[in-house]
Amino acid sequence: MHELADRFARYAAHRMPEAREVRASALARIHGGASRETFRLRLHWREGGRERERGLILRRDPPASLIETERSHEFRAYQAFHPSDVPVPEPLWLEEDPRWLERPFFVMEQVERCESALRALGEPPYAEHRERLGRRKWEILGAIARSDPQQLGLALERDLPDPAACWERELARWEEVVDADALGPEPVVRAAIRWLRRQPPPPAERVGVVHGDYRSGNFLFDAEGRIRAILDWEMWHLGDPLEDLGWSLNPLWSWPDRKLAGRLLPREEAIAVWEAASGLRATAEAIRWWEIFAIVKSLAIWISSAREYADGRSGDPTLALVGWVIKGVQDRIALEALGRWR
């Protein structure tokens, strides 16, 4: 870790020509975020005759990951939403040159004195703020749905998919992942994919920014019940905003009791908050399709993580654990969602 901290300090000095005596301390890897290696650290320097210090987050590409996307793609989302009514950490530097830290990375502000763990939502001092956190969570998702990707600089008009084709594009994308990575036949996810193809959803009411992994566990909240930052934008894309709503409602995020969506709000209340904030409607037909799609996408990710571990491309035990445990629960959730459990 000392070597990485020293190398990072040299990089930071290169990016801050006015800074003197740049050094990094307290560099520590953060567990989770299996798609990229994530570190927190404190950067110290002198500038204008004064001592300065700032907490930073370093996100470095791993040798293999759950989700393979370009780091510039994720960085652009932070740039687009900072600052706005969608809270995100301030993005600072994007570095593609591997000579600094062996692999590409980006750096952003560390939002301090926060928690992100799913389990913490049920424990003091956060549990008493569940309702407030829940309302805010789906309000922010509504704000993402409302945002204009062209104004944000995330898309040109020609990039916007046909509203009637959003579902097909995403389904094809994740079916390809299952095709490529399944370690054996997967009858449940195949049945769910066929169900989705047989009854397409209505066209998107509007095409917007889709976060792609909007769920409890992927935002920072504090002890006062505030959501301070939405994280993990690596799967953002343009599409039907209902995709994010469906993903956020996956029963996996509230397993095993499933009383509250994302361990925060009753499902219907979450949908109502999102509708009010986004100005869009989540009809029963459309949201059912996107909830089942979310289960398929989730299964594709768990299948892919199991493959990464099985092939030896990653030694991260979390990838093995999700393949063993979470994928099985997600299969059950798929059967329930298809009305085939009992």
Next chain:
Amino acid sequence: MKPQVPRTLQGLAGTLLAELAPRIADDYAQKNAAVVAGLLLVAAEEWDRAAERRVAEHAALRRLFAEVAPRVESAPLRERMEEAARGRDPGLRISLLDQENARLRGLLIELHEHLEGQPGDAARALEERVWAELRAEVERRAIGFWPL
């Protein structure tokens, strides 16, 4: 006698969680140790039932194919199902059983898709037999440990 594999793995998980992990100063490594302990518990649960689960599943799938095959309209699919229904497990090694498992479950997917394309109540009833098998598969694989 020696300690059984499940007891050994459970003991290792306990040692890792209670004795070793708390002494790891690095937060990332400590949490990774907890994940490894979780995997040991999962392996303990799976080890004892691994062969039985596969053998039981194969028997259930062969029964299903034998029952449904006469009513499958596609002749090539029917013949493959009849052949699979007559099959036997190649041994008790998990790697060998997994090869057979993949063959049978691949055929189950084909059967399911075929039935979905068939009209009528009879096809729906057969399809329900496939859904029942999918429920049973999920239950056979269920693991008591939950990490989130």
